[in-house]
Amino acid sequence: MDSKVASTSVQQDEELHLKSALESINNQLQEIGPRYTGDDFTEQMLDLQREERKRRLEIARREPYFGRMDFRECGIGSAGEHPVVPLYIGKAGVARDKAGGDPLVIDWRAPVASMFYSFTGGTEPASYVSPDGEISGDMHLKRNFVIRQGELIRYVDSYVRGQEEGESVRDEFLLYRLGENKDNKLRDIVSTIQSEQDRIIRGDKNGALFIQGVAGSGKTTVALHRLAFLLYQYAERIKAERMIIFAPSRMFLDYISGVLPELGVGDIGQTTYHEWAIQLLEHDVKLTDPSESLAYWFEQKRGAEDWLQATGRWKGSLTFKGKLDEAIGKLEQYVVPETPFFPVDGMELPPSQIQQWYENDYGDEPLMVKRDRLEGRIRRWFQSELKYRRVQDKKVLAKAKTRLNAYLKKLPSYSAKQLYLSLFRGKEALKGVPQAVAKETAARLRDGYAAAEDMAALVYIHLRLYGLKTPPLDHIVIDEAQDYSPLQLETLRMCQRTTSMTILGDLQQGIHGHSGIHSWKELTGLFPDDAASFFELNQSYRSTMEIIGFANYILGEMEGEVKPAVPVFRSGDPVELKPVSEAEWLGELAATASRWQERRDYDTIAVIGRTAAECDAIHRYFVQAGLSASLVESKQPSYGGGLTVVPVYLSKGLEFDAVLIADAGDGAYSQQNAKLLYVGCTRALHKLKLLYRGELSPLLREADRDEAALQE
Template sequence: MTSLDAELRRERAYHETCRTALAAMVERAAEHVVTGVDVSASGADAEALGYALRSRAKEMGELPDSPLFFGRLDFADTDAAGEHRGRHYHIGRRRITTDLAAPPLVVDWRAPISRAFYRASARDPHGVAVRRRFGWAPWSAGAAEDLTSLEDEHLGVPGGAAGLGAILAGELGRPRVGPMRDIVATIQPEQDDLVRRDPAASLCVQGAPGTGKTAVGLHRAAFLLYAHPQRIRRGGLLVIGPNRAFLHYIAEVLPSLGETGVRQATIEDEVGRQPIRARDEPAAEAVKHDARMAAVVRRALYARVTAPTQSVVVPDGAYRRRIPLEQLARIVELVRAEDTPYDIGRERVRARAVTVLQRQAERNSGPPTGDWLRRMGRSRPIGEFVDRCWPRVHPEQVLAELLTEPDLLAAAAAGLLTAAEQRTITWAKPPRSWKSARWSAADLVLLDELAGLLERPPTYGHVVVDEAQDLSPMQCRALGRRIGLGSVTVLGDLAQGTTPWSARTWPEQLAHLGRPDAAVAPLTVGFRVPAVLVALANRLLAALDVDVPAARSLRDDGELTIRQSADPVAATVAAVRAALAREGSIGVIAPDAQTEALRAALTEAGIATDTPEAPAPGGTARVTVLPATLAKGLEYDHVVAVEPAAIVAAEPRGIGRLYVVLTRAVSRLDIVHEHPLPAELRAATT
């Protein structure tokens, strides 16, 4: 038996010890739910304790089956190792111990000591003598026999840690099958720095394709939940993705890191107070998403606030208490100047009118009771005054009237929107009432703006926003309201902007989110997309009208094939057949109008396919056919990109869409086309 075999046997045995300890932890968590109800405490304390224990048991019971550790740190027996001198630690996705007071069998990757696993190098070993990485069989559920290899880096020894090791390189280049997995075993120093940034500081990550920006954002979320649980869990954590396909793709990352209960949603989910039953023309949609609409709807709302026209007289037993017109006008004027949410302002007007009556009563008969104050506030004269000067409204009522009455829109949009823009967003067929209105996706963002003016929405402790470059100014404002006093991690790539309102610069986008001072950190070194494919995509940068550095990749093992065919459908089927002979997932990405024909051709050829929104039962199909508009954020080992020129021609920012498509492959890219390639790519065929 070789020394490697002996080490593998010892590590497999240790893994079984950890597995037994984890099972005991799960069992203890379930027992604590039962025994915790007998703890002597107040009702509120007992309820809080019970909730915490049940949440802990649920979390432990939902842990996915996976290897319990992926690395080990052996600290040097020198003073440089400090308190860790001569010790070793296994690093995994969560802490495992036999007892809370005992040293852990496995240290959570987010613990301070684990930072050395990601940061230690031959130049700066952080006191580490040996960093060990473990090689597990792909998609292992954690069976000990799945531990197939290990690799030691001897830090501090000349030549001992040069370049990527075989295990790390293999993990970075592993086939991409199924949903996104965590990168916790392969986090690089620059990524680790972003993951562990101060939770109070908002952060924007400008990440080129393949740099792992999405994974960095999700791991940052998991780190914040671990390191600052009270701060983050109090308000909750929200992850915003661009579409359902993307959310399905990333759904398992946080649970694999031991974090459940995180809301993952699209911006449409967050603002979806009404069903979408209408569709705007592109010109109207562009105006509605413009930042100027925030001022337009605000004017429309506060135009309903009017000065009083008569005094108020309130019967009070033998008294008739009167509030003069001038005093009422002053109340409305002062509350209007305080710039509070509309509904709060309405109640302030009521309360201050009652305060005037209270002072009158105090002069007659001393301080009134609470019942008297409530009776005055509910009196008809006070209610009529408030309703006339500061009427109760619904967001749908305000917006429907704004979009159906040209005169109202003209008054609200004066100096903000041109007459042509006003006509563009005016409804051609007004609904019978605001309650029967049919709302578009852009309307929902405006309704959310109005709802935010009426009252402040609940906020989150931290928000992660992916593909943030594609958010409109009004969508950014909607998210900004939900960030509130919390923090945000913004993820995106200006070069991948595809919407008509996509950001050209981060400062402008961050200002719309309410975080103009957020730090912008670039990630330019890719670990997933091969260099040959990155170089191809970089040809498009000059045409994208954004200032981002060209991406580069550490991988030189990719393949690029460009083929012109008079029958692109048949050529696509042939390319997919060839790809199926190799390992990994396959994405067929085509212009939206061509996807159904391609799916039908593949089915006729006997090739099973998935769609990104509805994977096949059991996830057995290796081939996914998807429109170019849904490709963002997804990755496949082999991509067949069909008809690039049609992808570019399909929308105003089609060149950005093509940039996205060309960077979805993590191993091989086939470009199939009948029509001439866009000019930026033609040189690649010569």
């Protein structure tokens, strides 16, 4: 048969199948009927089930499925060999009718659907693990679809049994999706999940799963899909409301906010570590502006070794945790008073009795919880003894109550802030801390503020003193984990009964060197070997080969445990470097942004500046020049797309169709700023241009002299 005729026939068959699937979905939606509003409990539960089914059907109506695989199960059936069965894969599973039966669409998280991602070609058997054991068979077809508003836009066969296959055929659909422009939200990748990503998504829930992923490897999206998979796979054991995502900023949370709802998942907590910490501390402290943090300030004191102790690296270390443990241990020694209690003459409560209550009755309760219960026990003893002795004289009773209150004041009562403050002043102050550091830390705490590098210590103390007052967390996702300290991770581990974490980041994007880690071993070492797994994602799907090659060049001289990013075979425009004078600089930025807007090739454009002040000046110039642009600031809750001016340190995690680095001169990016410049450049999907004032950054001089190096 002529290939064009065959292609037309396939198109028609798939369009008919899509029409039939949509009719079935719409019919099932209409059959559900209105919500139940009565008081009958059974009907209320049935109504919840109907609403869940309705939610899945509505997801399916928008895009019924994205893939198809034709699979023949091995073995002999009752009527002979098993037939080849076409299986359609979608974001939500759909039965053929309300009674259930054979699936119309298989949920992408179902065991059988794993073959759609794991099978990469060849004639070897495909297999998946079902509840009844491993099932194997032959794959005959893998087909990808793009469906928009009920219309089949495109289909690509990535595998056809018996036909010669090539890498270009398998990648065609992926490249098509990667070539699409960006809007202001992160999208799901359920239709293009790669086999190495799928292994992470379907990994066991127990333990700490670490992901080192280069820029554009999809690690954040993989982690979000993993949450959706865990809720599906362990539906009876974990709850969405006991799962939480920790992201670097509120704006980033807004950026990723559409992925989970599109996958049919809700109720998962989303926050930043510092917002969570402040809530846990019951707003006893406020967070200082990041630019006022001690670590940021002392980082400027290069060469002064004594200042380094005050950085987040020290305050977030396990060594510092040991200091906190010592302080809490000393406090525990004073919980039980050393003197007896005499409420009235002849009535005595000896310290030995109090010590026995403390040790035997309250077990492993947190320290201040034990203290409060001990106070309650003393009060009950007091009331019981007075009643037993029939003490009724009002003066005696009043004197006894005064003595009781005075005695109970001997039981130490501390908040996390109070105990932490004591470590930086008075006789309990830590030894060896520079005086200026102790003074500044204490002054902030007295005013009710804490720097970012102090938050983990405060949380740790609070959990040791009061414990977790909410139910333990079933699963924790930590994004940009290279900026976390070991103590931060330890505090989150304390919030789980059984460790279940997905921890992801990129050491090459560790731009907060004063507080983050330098090696993943600093975090993986917190867990037993059998409780931690480590995955690497080195393939970058975001940017063109030219952009990834250029970004890798920036980090080319750096040593470390991370492999450079490997781009997919997607070529684009060469990276541009352009010198400008100080007088021309702002005008050239505006002119370039304006040209890109007028071409309408890019939906999202970012002008990335070095500092917040620089970005503010650029934005004001753009507004005066009549450009419609938004400015990203540190406390901004959302990102709106379009033309955006953003400081490089706030751009991490975001991506744009086109990126213009405002200034790549040596005054902006020295050798120490390689990771910052790398972050800025890897935000670009399709287009990257860098202006520079004065001398070009030393990170790029060789590249400028050898233009071919940019495209290697």
